[in-house]
Amino acid sequence: MPISSVTAFGPITSAMFQPNAGSSASAGASGATSQGNSVVQDFLDYAKMSPTERMREEILKSLGMTEQQFEKLSPAQQQAMNQKIQQIMLQQLQQNSGKTGQLVNVSA
Template sequence: MTTGTLKKPLTADASGSTQAAGGNPSDGTIEQEFLKYAQMSPMDRMRANILKSMGLSEQDLKTMTPDQLAAVEQKIKQLIEQSLQKNAGKAGQAVDISA
């Protein structure tokens, strides 16, 4: 017989969100991050992945100078366009790039 850890049952709060019974909201940080990511649009996910690959976060962008921010935003735009052109015509394409 194998032994494992028991998980706390989930309970719903007044807003309809769920969390482990007896836990406080900060216990679900990973779950909250996942839910936030899952609710992003495909473009927002692409942007988040590009930022992550660059070793940056949205918080990092807020602390940049306007010139630094413009350079990063231009690089993000360029990488998104490259990705969309690379995947053009494939099933699941999120954006019409012909406009």
């Protein structure tokens, strides 16, 4: 016996709850779910970072580089880049000395 009900959005039938009903819609939902999981994972990874790690990532981004690109550099290039990042961090901390939220974003 088919189950059906009517809501403000239209009829609800038991076919809507069948595993293969609307396979293209479920494929789209699956893609959206995996993308949603990726976004959630990115956020969780970011939340686990220390304030200094976040600052370093932002500086790398401002220099047009990702962590993966940084890791591909030679040891000498990595050392030079680390010194540059350290200088930028010190400059930012000195510019903002005495202000709250230097290492933590307090704008929210």
